[in-house]
Amino acid sequence: MGNHEVRLKSKHHIDPITHKHGEKVVWSCNDSDFRIWFPPEHNPLDPGPETSVHGQLERTVSKSAAAEEYQYSMYFFKDQSLAEGNSPPIIIIMR
Numbered sequence: 001m002g003n004h005e006v007r008l009k010s011k012h013h014i015d016p017i018t019h020k021h022g023e024k025v026v027w028s029c030n031d032s033d034f035r036i037w038f039p040p041e042h043n044p045l046d047p048g049p050e051t052s053v054h055g056q057l058e059r060t061v062s063k064s065a066a067a068e069e070y071q072y073s074m075y076f077f078k079d080q081s082l083a084e085g086n087s088p089p090i091i092i093i094m095r
Helices: none
Strands: 003-006 017-020 024-028 034-037 056-060 068-072 071-078 091-094
Touching: none
Parallel strands: 003 024, 017 091
Antiparallel strands: 024 056, 034 071, 068 091
């Protein structure tokens, strides 16, 4: 299984990301800590932290997640804003 880093082009632009079951997803932002969250009952990730530490957050795609698109939100603490690019951001889970 691979690890994939999602490096933000800017705080407000997040391209759609594609992952497979069991892969690690790493979000990183150089200038702000952030929080991600998914709608209740529609989260493809294994349980874990939602808030970054020093601008980085690592989570693993659940092996039981359905293969589909999942919308999520991303909040940046530094300027108290939500990600807007491809709003809401999505993660696509593949088989």
